[in-house]
Every structure is written in structure tokens, then in C-alpha cells.
Amino acid sequence: MLTLKQSMRIEHIFDTVHEYALELTDEEKSHIEVSFEELPPINVHCWDDSLITHAEICSKHIPDRLARLLIQFRKHSNRNGMLLVRNLPIDRDLPPTPNDGAISSEKASYISEYMLLTMMLHLGEPIAYEDEKDGALIQNICPVRGKEMAQENIGSTYLEFHTEDAFHPHRPDFVGLLCLRPDHDRTAVTAVASIRQALSLVPSKVQDLLRQPLYRIRLSSSFLPNSDHVVLSQPLPVLAGDILEPELSVDFYGMEAMTHPARLALKTLEAALLKVTVESRLERGDLLIIDNRTAAHARTSFQPRYDGQDRWLQRLF
16 A cells, blocks of 8 residues: 555645745734634534525635635635635634544634635535534534544544545535644644546546446544444446546545456556645644545654643534
């Protein structure tokens, strides 16, 4: 199995300014923060439609240059299938990182939730799954003790490349990951690889195999909390749609090929994606938005300390 460190060409967006990265000025950040302080408290367990509408109206407070970037990404995506926005306002006084990955009962302010919601509303309607994380619309992504090796967001081992909920018939178009707190050692790297960049590296015969329903994906345990059995999706293709700009549905840990040629095709695709990988270390106030239709993402391992100051992201589909 190839890993991030074995890829041939890595673009480090934390070292270089790219068209898919935008950093707010401190003045822009302060303007957003002041406008959000007037917003009402949120019941994070029960979002009603009127509050989401109110948040969408308040999204006019974000800078025009940022709004334009988000709208263009919604319409056309980009070659890398991602955006990185830096220096966003985050709650000044954060409680301890939730030790169970659930909603924090100690978080008394809602700057991060409003920030994530108003940004993502430029891309479409927010969704959640009743079966996953108790149906939470904005989900906490934190390491959980005893789950270090899990190939899910509660783990801290290397999380292999995947498109989010690839097994689901209604998977999200976009995934937003907002960093509230980085890991202690700043070693966690989130990586994104787009099929738009990798397709030219995949031979046409391999593409033909990847377009056939020769693959099944194991359902995530978060959708099967009380089951000890492995449940596989219906047979599905990895690539679909436009010949030159296909959609991607993949999970290199949970996906099983049904034939030997299909298995070789999947390995060829993985090697191609690794050659076009873009990495970023998410810091406080960074928002990574992934086009889940065209890009897979992964995360390198990190060492949690379970001291209340571990890595903490919030996620919205």
C-alpha cells in the first residue's frame, strides 16, 4: 500500500501561495468577528430552518473576494478539488477538546459554528445523516481514546484516501473542515488528491475498468453502531460521468474489487492520485473545503495526549 510519503510530487500549500488558498487580513477577520457576536445562541443539537436562513443572510459580512471564490468553486470547482481559507475567526475561549468526539456541552460561544455554516452555505444546502454522529449538522472531529487505529475520523493513525461516505447513495458534494485546535506536535497533515489532476496518469483501459460496477465498499461503523458484521454496498464504479472530468467515488481502505483486473486498476488509480497530492497542516482558523465529487482526502498520523488540548476540527457536509 502506497502512503503519502511515497508519492512522487507533493505540493506543500503551507509553504506556497496558490490559487486555491486565500488568507484573510486581520482587518477582514475582525470585521467578521464583530458581526457574528450579535448572532443569537445556537442549539447545536437541533438546528431549525429559520436559524440557517438567518445565518445565510449574515453571510453578507464575509469579504467580497472570499464570497466570489466560494461561488466560483460551487459553479466550477477547480483542478485540485479544494479550497483553503486561512485566518478565520474562532471562539476566543475554547473549552477542552471533546474526549468522545460528540458535541461539546462546555462550548458556550458559537463563532466557529456560524463561521463554518456561513461559508458552506455559499456552496449549497447543509446536510447530515441521522445514522451518523446522532444526526449532528456540525460534527466534531477529535481523537478518541481506544480508537487510535480506527480508519475513521475518531482515529489518529494514518487515515487512507477516501471520498466521504462513498458507499452512500446521497453522499455530500462538499466537505468543510474548520480547525479549532491543531494537534500538539503539528504533525497531522490533511491531503487532497483530485481526479482532474490524476486522470491523465491513468491509462484508458484502466479507466474503462474503473467505470464498471466492480467495486464494493464496507459501510462505516458510524452508520452501523450496534452491528459486529461487515456490511458491503451494492456494486458500484469508481469513476462516473464526464469522460474528461469524471466524478470519483473511492475508499482505499474500505473498498473491495470484485475481480483481479479491477483490483489492479484500483492500485493504478491510487498511485496516480498520490502523484498529484496536495498537503496542508491545518492551524487554528483554517477552513479546508473539499469537492467530494472529484477529490479524495487523507490524513497522516498524529499523537493525541487526551489532555483536553488535542486536535479539534468541526465538519459540515
